[in-house]
Amino acid sequence: MTPVYGGHATAVRDWPGGPGRALLIHCSLAHSGAWKGMVSHLTASHECRAFDMPGHGRSAAWDGQGVYQDAVCAQIRGMIADWEAPVDLIGHSFGATAALRVAAVSPELVRRLVLVEPVFFTAAYNEDPEFRVRYLSRDNPVNAAFEAGDFEAAARAFLKDWGGGQPWEAMSNEQQTAFAEQMKLVQAVFVTNNGDPDGLLAKGLVARLAAPSLLIDGAESPEASHRIVMALHRLIPESRVETIAGAGHMVPITHADVVGPMVSEFLA
Template identity: 70%
Template sequence: MTSRIYAGHETALRAWDGGEGRALMVHCSLGHSGAWKGVAGHLAATHASRGFDLPGHGRSGPWDGQGVYQDVVCAQIRGMIADWEAPVDLIGHSFGATACLRVACTSPELVRRLVLIEPVFFTAAYRADPAFEAEQMAKGSEVYDSFRAKDYRSAARAFLRDWGGGQPFDAMSPVQQDQFVEQMKLVEAVYVTNNGDPDGMLGDGLVARLPMPVLLIDGAESPEGSHRIVQALDDLIPDSRLVTIPGAAHMVPITHADSVGPLVAEFLA
């Protein structure tokens, strides 16, 4: 791995050799760029792949808490594309997918094709079905209730139950638990954009005018909100395809890389 400064943050970079295509990958909250290894291997025949650790993740520098977290990540993505060669194929998972979508909406000249794996852009689902939003608000959220109480340990336990890779929080080592508890502050930091509409992506019709082809992927066993989000985006985006991976949950690009990778390779070819 190497390290550079992007958007004022020390950023750890990872690269996989491959063909002439250029694929930039953005991981989920609580993850790191190494999560893309399986998918990148399937792209090697046609694409060189690059990834980076988000602020406060992996080997990147800590998040300084200044500004809006997604704003910084989008600036990092634009900087990396400028250092490579536009347009690139942009691939994101979960929070990473929300940042990729925003870059594609606001700087479409930078993106040739877009892959969104379970983007946690809840606003899309809520605008598509206000009754679903009302139902979710009435139900409440253990994660965000814990945030309000500044109880990040309870937040980590609840978050990993719904959005993790299958290992319960209480089965982790104390070191792993402490790491996830600290990183929950980063999950809290993305709430404003996951549940907002940065740059008017929806309100100003940017998603509905995306000019590039878009592949949407979700896992059949993921939370209902994930299915609602990708379906809402599929309904809005002019040139999109939605694929659900059987037996997979939210961490589908890691747990089912041998299903996701060939799909992405075919789409980007």
């Protein structure tokens, strides 16, 4: 029977280990299995658990009601409630934005925090308003495709910058169809990626974050990604940054053998 977290039927993967507890939150268009390479480096010290966000993997579809990040944060809180808090949170991309929000709003739930390329654009915008103007005024094929209702074109454009490098033409028809459908969820996270949920910045919650934090990005990732990481690094009191040479946005998958030991050492 599929468990329910945050009111949502949620598919869960567990990797036995211990004695620590690590909860991992995947990126948009992925699923919990994306963590398997990294988890192999963590189980000596941690029991690891990951889940599929709504509309991803084997979890139930999102009903489109409310704010998507709220639903994911509710899943995280529900899963932490199954363990004895605090736990270690590890998030990638959009998953990292949800991890950051939970850690900042409810510091008692999180011992240590790992953010891999969090797409919390507002942090970079606030630090450099000129970058915000330049970034939002550029030609954006993803937004253009959204406006045209062409989710396949949106998926092609999105994966070019934020994917793992696999050409669209090399994907199966099933993969292409799934990615195109999930682009509706990418569209849904715009409001929080470019907003300030719970006043994370305006209320100083990130600046008072209690959990020691590791921020990771890829050297070949989009400029915005590095700007976000550095902006958060300058805000979070106890944080450090690691940039992975030769890596892009999908660094925890493509470079799991580099990122995994780094995270393991940080969580020790």
